[in-house]
Amino acid sequence: MDFKAEYARLAERLAQNNVDVEAVKTKLKQQHIETPSWGYGNSGTRFKVFAWPGAARNIWERIDDAAYIHKLSGIAPSIAIHIPWDKVDDYNAMQQHAAERGIKIGAVNPNLFQDDRYKLGSITHPSAGVREEAIAHMVECCEIMGKVNSGLLSLWFADGTNYAGQDSIRERKHRMEDALRQVYAHLPAGSRMLIEYKFFEPAFYHTDLADWGMSYATALKLGPQAQVLVDTGHHAQGTNIAHIVAFLLDEGRLGGFHLNARRYADDDLIVGTNNPFELFEIYVELAAAGDAARDVAYMIDQSHNIEPKLEAMLVSVLNCQTAYAKALIVDFKTLRERQLAGDVLGAHRVLVDAFETDVRPLLMQVREEKGLPLDPIAAYRADGYAKKVADERGLAVTSGGAIG
């Protein structure tokens, strides 16, 4: 495609629509999507994990893969880690390995759901001994944050109950608050605690942090370093996530995202595949919030089952770029005028116009200015990296299922 001519036409049209194209390009160049270490290894459903040739086998290979996605996309300069999946003896070496490849270690995620002792919960467990072990693990993660220079402790709890009467919901709430208060005191200076919610699974009667309101109330009690993490897959069907995003942004408590496309439950599909308009709506709220959205962290949280790992991650990152670009080119001036005039469909039309705009020439222009491949997916497909890692790493033996 002769993108230069198309870009010139698009830039002209955007300028007529009250869009500062240079400012849009600057924002696109600063976009930052974090990829998860666990998205590079073999993972799938609880029924079956299909091994992928070349899937990363350890944190060093996961960092290599994350750096490769950053090299192609230019907007994925950090990798989230999950402890103990990514536990190492030498965290300096981990940070160094990442730095040499041009990326950083991002959010540190404690794992409070895979140990036998957590059958009845982690920090809400009826036994004080189990709760103490869970707290100690989170404190260990705060220490790791210091070692890898991470500013985010990202928390998700599988805690909840399966039957009415199984445990006291209110007491569990108090246990949760007590534990988080203790962990909060160990956060490195200037860092943040992100509190993720999920309305079901693996507990099905009640989940201790079931929705954004519960995470928000908890964050308010803890202090300004505690914020809410919105995992797009963790809502009931039909929930308006853009509304939650707008509300939390306005309250200064939107800490970050786990991005994915939810079809029925949780987080297993590539963000922006079946939900491009939903993703756009979310980015419109972020773009409209301007500086108030400055510190929001964007992280992919997906577990690919049948997709090639690297290409899936690249598509995920690029889908976020496309959605952000479309949000940035919204004619916010006309939108506001139409909103104030009560022009319901006229206002809606402004968003639809932006959503229907082909932003590929704009993204190519941005990539060219950043010295990146104009079409990262074509570059990936033409490149030998996937074949090289498949030859080197081979096909790992997998077990029956895994969390995702």
Ligand code: PSV
């Ligand atoms: C839980 O479903 C979740 O979304 C949490 O963020 C976990 O840390 C992640 O998936 C990985 O299992």
Ligand code: MN
């Ligand atoms: Mn998540």
